[in-house]
Amino acid sequence: MRFPLSFRPWRYVIAPGMACLFAATTAVATSAAPLVVTATGSPALSRSDIAWLRRDGFGLDSATLARYRQLGRKHFLDEQLTGSDSLPPQVAAQIDAFPVVSTPLPALLIDYRDHFKQYKNTPAGPAKDAAKKVIQKYRRDIYLQAAQAETLHAIYGSNQLKEQLVWFWLNHFSVYANKGPVRVFAADYEEHVIRPHALGKFKDLVMATLKSPAMLVFLDNMHNVKSKTNENYARELMELHTLGVGSGYTQQDVQQLMRILTGAGLLPPKFAERAMRQRPGFVRDGLFLFNPRKHDDGNKTFLGHAIAGNGYAEIEQAVDLIVRQPACAHFIAQQLAEYFIDDQPPPALVDAMARTFQRSDGDIAAVLRTMFLSKAAAAPGGHKFKDPMRFLVSAMRLSYDGQPIPNAVPLVNWLQQMGEPLYGRITPDGWPLDSASWTGSGQMSKRFDFARVIGSGRNRLFMDNDGHAGAANDPRPGPPDIQHSALYRNAIAPRLSEATRHALAQAKSPMEWNTFLFSSPDFNYR
Numbered sequence: 001m002r003f004p005l006s007f008r009p010w011r012y013v014i015a016p017g018m019a020c021l022f023a024a025t026t027a028v029a030t031s032a033a034p035l036v037v038t039a040t041g042s043p044a045l046s047r048s049d050i051a052w053l054r055r056d057g058f059g060l061d062s063a064t065l066a067r068y069r070q071l072g073r074k075h076f077l078d079e080q081l082t083g084s085d086s087l088p089p090q091v092a093a094q095i096d097a098f099p100v101v102s103t104p105l106p107a108l109l110i111d112y113r114d115h116f117k118q119y120k121n122t123p124a125g126p127a128k129d130a131a132k133k134v135i136q137k138y139r140r141d142i143y144l145q146a147a148q149a150e151t152l153h154a155i156y157g158s159n160q161l162k163e164q165l166v167w168f169w170l171n172h173f174s175v176y177a178n179k180g181p182v183r184v185f186a187a188d189y190e191e192h193v194i195r196p197h198a199l200g201k202f203k204d205l206v207m208a209t210l211k212s213p214a215m216l217v218f219l220d221n222m223h224n225v226k227s228k229t230n231e232n233y234a235r236e237l238m239e240l241h242t243l244g245v246g247s248g249y250t251q252q253d254v255q256q257l258m259r260i261l262t263g264a265g266l267l268p269p270k271f272a273e274r275a276m277r278q279r280p281g282f283v284r285d286g287l288f289l290f291n292p293r294k295h296d297d298g299n300k301t302f303l304g305h306a307i308a309g310n311g312y313a314e315i316e317q318a319v320d321l322i323v324r325q326p327a328c329a330h331f332i333a334q335q336l337a338e339y340f341i342d343d344q345p346p347p348a349l350v351d352a353m354a355r356t357f358q359r360s361d362g363d364i365a366a367v368l369r370t371m372f373l374s375k376a377a378a379a380p381g382g383h384k385f386k387d388p389m390r391f392l393v394s395a396m397r398l399s400y401d402g403q404p405i406p407n408a409v410p411l412v413n414w415l416q417q418m419g420e421p422l423y424g425r426i427t428p429d430g431w432p433l434d435s436a437s438w439t440g441s442g443q444m445s446k447r448f449d450f451a452r453v454i455g456s457g458r459n460r461l462f463m464d465n466d467g468h469a470g471a472a473n474d475p476r477p478g479p480p481d482i483q484h485s486a487l488y489r490n491a492i493a494p495r496l497s498e499a500t501r502h503a504l505a506q507a508k509s510p511m512e513w514n515t516f517l518f519s520s521p522d523f524n525y526r
Contacts, residue, residue, distance in 0.1 A: 216266055480510075
């Protein structure tokens with residue numbers, strides 16, 4: 001495919017002023033063609049409405065626009081902040097069919113350990129080689145199921161604000177699937193740890209992640225016992241999850257929190273599916289087990305406060321102290337504003353969000369209300385570059401506009417190839433979400449490849465992994481007809497720059513047209 005000379009995406013890749021070119025082209029969009037009237041005769045949404053919706057969700061679809069028109073901005077936001085969400089029945093059934101979603105976590109863990117025991121006990125030789133291939137496929141299948149589930153939620157979830165927030169918290173409280181059995185816990189982490197608490201109290205979210213098997217394994221607190229301590233989780237809990245670097249905590253605070261967290265670990269697998277007799281001081285929640293016998297029950301001084309040795313209650317007290325720190329309110333407000341608004345959000349907005357956080361006892365929904373009712377949330381001409389997850393999900397929502405896809409494996413693979421695989425960040429800091437991290441030449445070249453793949457329709461989204469067509473679906477449905485859709489006409493076209501319009505006019509096929517659109521600065525910036 002050849003791009004118009006005035007609009008070849010690789011110009012943005014190799015030119016030293018790539019960021020400036022993207023910014024300049026996007027800025028033109030604010031003075032682009034006048035707004036149109038919808039097919040039903042109702043006025044099209046204003047540019048500030050579209051700008052607001054593009055921040056509110058991963059990407060636009062017809063159902064979102066219709067609901068927004070029906071309710072208006074404030075009531076639309078109110079509805080989202082209740083936390084309710086839904087999926088198309090076909091997509092919900094697709095997710096529920098994944099064993100990592102439908103199987104109880106203790107049974108998954110036992111099955112995982114049985115597979116590894118069988119591999120370990122296989123004698124060396126051809127049988128061992130064959131067993132290795134089996135265990136590799138087993139591990140990959142577990143990961144693919146968990147990653148597909150989250151990707152499908154992101155694309156088809158009715159509450160796009162919540163879907164973005166689930167992804168944000170998954171990245172904020174990041175876990176790495178390739179460490180031990182973390183991949184076994186990934187789907188549960190998203191569905192039962194992050195999702196239920198995404199819009200609730202921040203303290204409850206921190207406690208849920210603290211007790212999750214995925215976090216206990218990833219940051220090693222399952223090995224943090226009084227006889228052999230490990231400070232990994234204690235450090236990252238303050239540095240990455242709650243307070244941030246430079247917030248004033250000390251190495252002594254890290255060590256004291258480490259002592260407080262001793263004994264917080266995993267239930268032994270042999271007891272995972274058994275009811276445990278209640279014993280004094282033991283606390284069980286799913287696979288989480290606080291064992292007082294492994295806990296350092298001495299007195300501690302943490303963040304300037306005395307904490308008497310009191311078992312599991314020490315953990316709750318310590319987390320409460322952390323989330324009530326002004327530094328925590330500001331850190332979380334800053335992170336949210338950078339993700340949803342801009343890489344450099346207005347300081348006054350961040351301060352207002354932090355005040356809401358403190359006033360509401362860390363109510364995430366209240367903080368988001370402050371942010372989304374601000375002028376910054378509706379300001380057109382944003383310069384926030386989409387990370388691969390946002391790019392992929394927004395492209396899928398525009399291309400298929402709610403149409404279910406039978407096979408989500410390609411989506412997982414595309415994210416991998418674009419450098420942002422789900423549950424794939426080996427370090428605990430999560431994927432960077434600033435614009436500069438995703439505008440390198442390698443990333444942009446790969447992104448343009450997938451702009452072509454999505455825009456052409458020549459992908460395996462409507463086929464199974466053996467290359468067979470899905471039920472009642474053409475295996476090659478052809479390029480999505482974005483150009484003639486009401487969604488494009490009402491929500492995308494009015495804000496396109498002249499450079500993008502000129503490029504689209506030169507497209508010689510629907511596939512080229514789609515590729516040009518997905519490769520444009522207008523689409524890649526929010």
